[in-house]
């Protein structure tokens with residue numbers, strides 16, 4: 001690690017409890033490298049990949065592919081196949097200077113100045129619009145995810161039948177499938 005630049009804040013990267021790395025706003029997502037791209041780095045993305053950049057997304061959700069990742073909020077392991085929520089943060093080790101910070105869904109509600117919670121409170125369309133990978137989840141997983149994030153806020157909503165929480169909607173066209181597979185394929 002001799003090449004670590006002097007301005008890298010290692011205390012932040014260590015993920016001290018209560019001191020999460022700062023949320024990087026306005027990032028794009030590159031499906032080819034599966035990395036977040038900060039706004040000033042977009043010009044460094046190869047031309048061919050630039051067209052495929054996913055913009056206007058804020059967060060990321062997926063099933064943990066292994067049990068190896070740790071929640072940066074509580075420091076506990078994230079169980080394999082459980083849903084985890086991530087946000088981009090500045091990190092030199094990332095392809096474009098950003099890396100995703102993963103958390104348990106339930107732990108994420110207080111992160112990013114409450115932006116994650118706000119997104120969930122705003123409902124289904126906001127989740128689809130702002131969270132990469134949300135549309136790739138099954139309806140069951142989507143319900144489970146919403147409950148994990150919103151549960152502590154409003155315990156009563158757990159009793160709501162899923163049909164109410166999940167209005168039927170036509171699936172969007174194939175573009176979302178393209179990025180679903182790109183996002184979901186393990187490297």
Ligand SMILES: [Zn+2]
Nearest residue numbers: 071074104107
């Ligand atoms: Zn946690």
